[in-house]
Amino acid sequence: MKSLYLILISCFFLLGSAFTLAQEAGERFARITTENMSADQKKYFDDLMSGLVSTTGSAAVVKGSNSLGAPFNIWLRSPKLAESFRIVSEQIRFNSSLPLKLNEFAILITAQKWNSPYEWYAHQRLALKAGLDSKIIDQLAQGTKPEGMSNEEGAIYDFVTELYETHQVSDRNFIKVKNFFGEQGVVDLIATTGYYVLVAMALNVNRTPLPSGAQYIIQPPKETQ
Secondary structure: OHHHHHHHHHHHHHHHHHHHHHHHHOOOOOOOOHHHOOHHHHHHHHHHHOOHHHHOOOOOOOOOOOOOOOOHHHHOOOHHHHHHHHHHHHHHHHOOOOOHHHHHHHHHHHHHHOOOHHHHHHHHHHHHHHOOOHHHHHHHHOOOOOOOOOHHHHHHHHHHHHHHHHOOOOHHHHHHHHHHHHHHHHHHHHHHHHHHHHHHHHHHHHOOOOOOOOOOOOOOOHHHO
């Protein structure tokens, strides 16, 4: 009986290892481990590991690991560019003039519009933690305009959605965001959406898989179905 138990445990770990390898094999950009990094790549790796992203619970930047997950592993192919992205992303994520809840809301709208499952997965948790109502997140995931948004949330939703759908922003939606958050808030919102389009592109090109157990839940906007 004890032998059978040990065999079952061994099989469990082997299956877990196989799944992890299969996940990584599904990505177009193979993981680069620290022993295979150039000096510039290693500097970027070290800066990430000692920076703010590593404190967020990110599955892509895990202290003690010898590699990075996407999108950071993708950026490694161009380490000087990666370092520039790191600085910009830290400004956008941790020093925006927008309230964190609304910044994460804008990121989720981007993930939904770009049909980027991993971007959604990574930021749904952060949006909830920042205080965004789960009902708003659930409606957004279904491709519908959320009901019950505050005036500030509605201003963010209308601005970002119009920008994605028409590549323009009306005076009405521009003024709403400006009145709530000032001209800096408008610029910070544009920066957030623009940067996370870039991230969504990279994740989608990489075919970044969801972690084991995570569900693919985002749907295209209802009007396109």
